[in-house]
Amino acid sequence: MISLRDIPECFEGIIPAMMTTCSLEGEPNITEISQVHLVDDRHVALSHQFFNKTQRNVRENPNASVLVFSPRTYEQYRLQLRLDHAESEGPLFEEMAARLQVIASHTGMCGVFRLVSADVYEVVSAEQVHDFMLPPDPRLDPPRRVPGRLEAMARELRGLQGISARVNRAGCLEVLLESVLQALDEELGFRHSMVLLPDGRGRLVTTASHGYGSGGVGAEVPLGEGLIGTVAARRRPMRVAGVGAELRYWRTIRAELQHAGKAPSAPEIPLPGLPDAQAQLALPLLVGDRLVGVLALESREAMAFDVWTETFLDILANQIALGIDRAASADDEGEQLPAGAAGQGAAGAPVQRTRVFQLFRNDDCIFVDGEYLIRNIPAKILWKLLRANSENGRTEFSNRELRLDDSLGLPEVRDNLESRLILLRKRLEEKCPDVQIRPVRRGRFELQIGCGVQLRESDSA
């Protein structure tokens, strides 16, 4: 019997498995299942969503057989199972239910199906199906160079060390987030990543991103929605491999429901980030039990994130969380900022055109030249700065005066001012580079305006 822990990739849901059961009358039944969950070396779990023939069979005859596949080698493995028990609460059930809803939410099916139970099976035997594949032909199947486990671990450890050093060196939140995402790419090859920070109003806001081009910053995710929102709400890492296969599976269910006149009303929600992501991993950034953000990674490779990746990135997530917490609370005035934090701005550029900033007071939202720019507290901050500049020519401001301004609505504790300023800075860089805010000393920043500015206010759009 092989160890299930030696074939963890078979349990990632990338290639569907085949499950065979048998009724008490002796009639075999076979069906495709989207994922077998690895519980421990002697147990696997299957999700029970529909009461179908498979469910009826295993409840009268607990024997089952499952064929699973390695998405790395395409070898096949046969697990002979016996239904042990069903769980309808507890950590395993919660984990499987959350995963079900994460995938379902992408196809507008959140809440349409609920997990009835996590059915736990004892693994009676597990064996590779020998001779399922012919031996490789060296001319047709050139051996791939796969780094040994020790070699890969050494590389990952060096990467962790490098990123940890950058977290430690970062003097402010913006540098911290950007250098970490850059290092995840350079040191570990994770090309698409983002950090989302809570806005204090039940949403997470993308504050830094890497590998998505210029856009993305400012995108919001409600707490509890999709992979990132679920990870934030549950404060536990989650990963989804084989996203494409999962989406195909759920779109088929949706089509079947529509055909039966039971179509869900919610629209399909586009995946955040890469439109063709095949794997996603999101990790909560926690200081104690307090959520300070979510680190989310994506890949076009279905097998990009495995148990090992999740584990070592979780160590890194703890460091990033502490770094965010430190940077957010250490903004005493006066200290010189580290190199690179205070950039060159728009000041000094010839005044060429006038840009119109429109504030809609009913939802604290600012448009620039008719295009959405920013909302909520960062919008209130920007409006305060632009008005002060327009009325008396001020260009330099302090974090402290923002904190003392009750009209901005900053919470009294853990106000996330630093992350709100980063978001504002990045949105301006993307949508209105003629107006920029630049840190000049710790806790102080400058409003740099390289165009004419016209301010308009109205109650609503």
Place this chain on the structure above:
Amino acid sequence: MASIDPALVEFLSSGVVLGCASRDARLVPRSVWPVGIRVEAGGEEVTVFLPVATAGEVVANLRDNRRIAVVATAPVDHRSVQLKGQVLEIRPAADDERAQTDGYRAALGRTLEPLGVPRMFVLRLAHWPAHAVRFRVEHLFVQTPGPAAGRTFEAPFRPPEPARS
């Protein structure tokens, strides 16, 4: 007795993933990946080809009690149908049937390749020699995930409708 209509014959030859189920005398199930399927004239009997390399115990079960179930699933959209019946004959696949398994593997490769499975996988599937297992189809079930899963199949085999977003 169930009959397989032309639309279902076409589906079965479109590069679907197959599974063949059996069970032993103690009702312990066991399955194997077939490497080909053929609907016989009249549409009431089907032959599946099971690789000798991997089908030993499944074939022993089928000889013992003749109860068989075969599932066919389109990997691209998970449309699926299950055929159940009684085995009529088990024999070594004849040389002139090898084209059947070659054709199946070629179609499967065309289906799986756009989903990221390299063609080399299908080329390396053990497929010959094979057992030819002919069975009478007694029941046909819809296996596509969703509210109709498990229902008795009604012809014609319905192509999937694209999900409206």
